[in-house]
Amino acid sequence: MSDSPWKSKGPPKGPPSRGPQANGPRRPDGPKREHPSRAPSPRDIATAEHQHVREHRELELRLYGVNAVRAAFHRRPDALRKLYLVSERIPQLQPMLRWCVAHRVGYRVVEDEADLQRLASSTHHEGVVADFQRETPQTLTTWLQHVPQGPVCVLWLDGVGNPHNLGAVLRSAAHFGVAAILLPKHSTLSLSGAAARVAEGGAEAVPFIRLGREDNSLAQLRGAGFALAATVVRDGASVFDAQLPQRLVYVLGAEGEGMSQELAAACDLRVSIPGSGKVESLNVAAATAVLLAEWTRKAKAVA
Template structure:
């Protein structure tokens, strides 16, 4: 898997992710970065900016690209150890920049896990990793085949499942955080699916006074995460 960007690659190294190959811009030498790489006993290859652009489809690589061990998804079962957990479920989030921004908020608030469906959802790509700016190394991401089956399993293990809907009677500030909870965020176009909404224990909204009737998914997620986090 290719990742790029100074902080993204640095955090992968700090987190001891296997680094197969490391490439630096031959004309953009950053001595601090080279010292950091050498201190971690890693080798690197100096290449042209054109080569780095080719590796990253002309993304903002900041002069460093790494071929690393693919990110591994966690197993759902780790949530069921009997302790109180807080989980974010993302329904139909297909924009990698949104997912990366959400993962930054998840890492900042230390929420226990993020659950993604395999279908109609972005995976953990290089763009997600770059937008997350290293946060991906420290977040538990679970990938599931079916959101609604997962919701039922969460419920059977003591979780309360809360959906977000602009027409809900309760606000996000009324979420009960005294129990294990899983909060669902949908995309800004369609929200969460109708079937998923029906599976929730209750729904909450994020009150808005402006004329635009929806928030970017990453902004909505950040608001809710900071509301439910133990900070």
């Protein structure tokens, strides 16, 4: 039996047919003649270009600011893709320029700083902008395989989204030697040029870890000896009086809303930063610096 959708009582007689009507009218559910593809419209082209730009941005990170760019280059020079700078920065960035020449990486000396402002979408470019290949966050399982023994402090960011706050958090985290930044599975938070500039090089010192399911992540962390401390505005023990474990995860909530109640309830302790009461609380970046300073002081006292 023939698999063809064409109805036929036997092999065709005479020369082979040249069109669909040769053996009778085509059935409605039969194969359709393919039409030549039409030329792309301006809208199609714009959509394709937008998709290309979006994919490019997902794969690359545009950094600006001298400390942020130099820190990224120092740690992972192979990730540098393009460099833009004003002539005044040439003496300071000679190692990067020599690398670009030796490895055929494009660079451009920009005459008008307004060009850098457009590239960075910021006036705080400090005379240099660079494109780097974006790093993929590690998984918690992979990261835990390499965590050293002894005192370790980690930050779990539950909804922090402001890039300037993230940058300030990263700067404090790098200063106090935080081992990692933990990001919830569905968090859209990622490193941006603005956050890296505010971090002043700290973004390269603290790895981002992408978590899986919350219950699994909690179990993995506890299995590695970590306790979790929910940082709350009120109803928590004073961080200055609390017994802080040497292997600790500070859980920090979003600006304004705080962390989810479910996550706070799942933590092992709740800590607050007492104050005068003249303001409700510190913002997440300032609070992070206080929390890390206190953990570091107590960890060193025990050691």
